[in-house]
Amino acid sequence: MDTPAPKSERLLSLDALRGFDLLWILGGEGIVHALLALTGWAWVAAVSGQLKHVAWHGFQAYDLIFPLFLFLAGVSTPFSLRHRLGAADRKATVAKIVRRGLLLVLLGVIYNNGLQWKGLDQMRFCSVLGRIGLAGMFAQLIFLYNAHRLRRLWWWLGGLLIGYYVVMTTTAAPGFAAGDLSVEGNFASHVDRLLVPGKLHRTIHDPEGLFSTIPAIATALLGIFAGLWLQKPNEEVAPWRKARRLALGGLLCLAVGGLWDYAFPINKNLWTSSFVLWAGGWSFLLLAAFYALVDILGWRRFGFAFAVIGMNSVLIYLAGKFISFGFTTNALLSGVAKALPAGQELILAVGFVAVEWLFLWFLQRHKVFLKV
Numbered sequence: 001m002d003t004p005a006p007k008s009e010r011l012l013s014l015d016a017l018r019g020f021d022l023l024w025i026l027g028g029e030g031i032v033h034a035l036l037a038l039t040g041w042a043w044v045a046a047v048s049g050q051l052k053h054v055a056w057h058g059f060q061a062y063d064l065i066f067p068l069f070l071f072l073a074g075v076s077t078p079f080s081l082r083h084r085l086g087a088a089d090r091k092a093t094v095a096k097i098v099r100r101g102l103l104l105v106l107l108g109v110i111y112n113n114g115l116q117w118k119g120l121d122q123m124r125f126c127s128v129l130g131r132i133g134l135a136g137m138f139a140q141l142i143f144l145y146n147a148h149r150l151r152r153l154w155w156w157l158g159g160l161l162i163g164y165y166v167v168m169t170t171t172a173a174p175g176f177a178a179g180d181l182s183v184e185g186n187f188a189s190h191v192d193r194l195l196v197p198g199k200l201h202r203t204i205h206d207p208e209g210l211f212s213t214i215p216a217i218a219t220a221l222l223g224i225f226a227g228l229w230l231q232k233p234n235e236e237v238a239p240w241r242k243a244r245r246l247a248l249g250g251l252l253c254l255a256v257g258g259l260w261d262y263a264f265p266i267n268k269n270l271w272t273s274s275f276v277l278w279a280g281g282w283s284f285l286l287l288a289a290f291y292a293l294v295d296i297l298g299w300r301r302f303g304f305a306f307a308v309i310g311m312n313s314v315l316i317y318l319a320g321k322f323i324s325f326g327f328t329t330n331a332l333l334s335g336v337a338k339a340l341p342a343g344q345e346l347i348l349a350v351g352f353v354a355v356e357w358l359f360l361w362f363l364q365r366h367k368v369f370l371k372v
Contacts, residue, residue, distance in 0.1 A: 011230065013294035014075060016303035017286060019310030021068045024051065026309070026316060027353040029062070034346040056183065057265040059278060066128060066268070067219050067279035068286065069313070073136045074223020075287065077143055078231045085147045097140045103372055104133025107314070111321050123198035126208040129317070134213050139220030150228070153221060160218040161273040165264050168272070181265065188212045188270055205269065212271040219271075222253070222280040226287055243292040250284030253277045308360050315370035316360055325355050 029051040036044045050061035084093040108127025117123070146152040168187055169179040176185030183189065183205050192200060192209035200206035226249070230242055257266065257277030266275045294303035309316060319325075333351040337344040363369070 011079075011291070011295055012300065012303045012307055013287070013290040014072060015307035015310035016294050017290040017306070017310070018069065018072050018313055019306035019308060020286075020290070021065055021072070022309050022313055022316065023306065023353070024062070024065055026320065026356055027349060030349040031346070031353065034349040038343055038346050054268065056269060057181075057267050059266045059268070059275070063268045064279055064282055066131075067216075067271075067276070068283045070132055070135055070216060070219045071223040071226070071280060071283040072287075073132060074139055074220035074225075075227040075230070077136075077140050077220075077224050078227040081140065081144060081147075082231070085144065090144065093144060094141065097137055097144070100372055101133040101137025104136075104314075105130040107318065107372070108133065111318060120198055124201060124206075125198050126192070126196060126201065126206040126210065128208055129314070131208045131213050131216055135216035136220050138217045139224060142217070142221065143224050153224065157218050157221045157225075160215055160221070161276060164215040165260075165273045168270070169264065181267070181270065183269075186270060207269045212269075215271045215273055215276050218273075218276045219280060222276070222283070225249070226284060230291065239296045240292075243288045243296065246284050246288035246291065250281045250288065253281030253284060255281075257281055308357060308364055312360050312363055312369055314372050315363070316356065318370075319359075320356075325352055325359070329355050 032044060032048050032051055035041075036048045052060065053062050054060050081093065105127075108129030108131075109123070109125055111129060112124040112127050142156050143153065146156070168181065171187040172178050172180040173185050173187060173190035176182070180186060183202070186205075188209060188211040189200075189205040191211040192206055193204060196206065196210050200209065226246060229237075229245055232242070254277070257274045257280070260274035260277065264272050264274050266272060266278050268275055268279075290303070293299045329348055329351045332355070333347055337347045340347065
């Protein structure tokens with residue numbers, strides 16, 4: 001085990017957990033699937049089965065990747081804005097927050113469509129980065145204007161979750177019964193069909209649609225609560241107490257989200273209020289675990305392996321769309337893979353992730369980061 005971590009304003013565990021989260025969409029799931037094909041082990045089959053999205057209602061581990069990333073954006077908010085909470089800095093801070101949010105929306109459009117105009121009807125404007133940009137932006141603005149009256153943040157959280165629940169269960173698309181939560185009949189998709197230009201991801205529904213971004217703000221707010229707790233000086237709140245409180249918050253969110261599922265099903269596509277709490281619960285628990293391992297027990301090498309990815313998260317997400325890491329992997333390892341046909345798929349899957357990691361490590365060594 002490594003020596004305990006030195007005191008630092010930056011939490012390595014936050015970057016490490018962000019990197020762990022991204023790993024699964026950067027090729028981690030490919031390693032698991034390849035390992036299953038090679039071994040057929042039951043426990044690998046169980047993990048592999050979790051690495052896909054639920055079609056509509058329900059939840060699997062793969063459905064946590066997106067909300068966890070947004071949750072972590074919320075966790076970093078109290079740290080990034082801690083010197084900008086004064087009224088004198090507010091105008092400049094608001095401008096910076098809005099500019100960053102809109103830039104992520106623009107990057108999301110580029111990610112979806114490339115650097116070309118395909119005609120309005122062929123453009124997809126909703127995106128993962130767009131939701132992170134908008135939800136994170138509004139959550140940061142709510143925090144900025146309520147940082148000295150934190151009780152109001154709870155009112156905002158409750159208002160967003162309960163308000164979305166009331167709207168979604170008392171309205172529907174024309175021709176459907178109130179509270180219809182089907183792909184065709186739910187109110188959120190109906191609003192998106194009316195207001196969002198271009199095309200939706202699933203023609204009549206977009207999982208990153210405009211209306212369902214409203215409850216996503218609550219996901220970022222949950223992260224802000226976690227960040228406020230972690231920001232407390234260790235002399236005031238001992239690190240292990242912080243970890244325990246995060247874990248307790250996670251269990252509470254899971255309990256409330258699980259109960260709410262009976263009235264308002266857990267659904268990532270609609271980002272239902274129960275989904276916010278259920279995904280938030282697992283996010284709290286993972287943050288507690290990474291904080292304990294990396295920042296309390298000092299597993300710095302373990303944390304660094306994932307932090308290399310987490311410190312350049314937006315860059316690697318975009319790079320995967322425009323850089324062929326698979327080409328480099330095949331060029332380097334195809335010969336070895338062919339020599340070991342039984343493990344060919346696994347070798348290439350591990351190599352693909354290794355090539356991405358080395359690319360990010362090179363950038364990190366030269367202090368090249370995409371700041372948004």
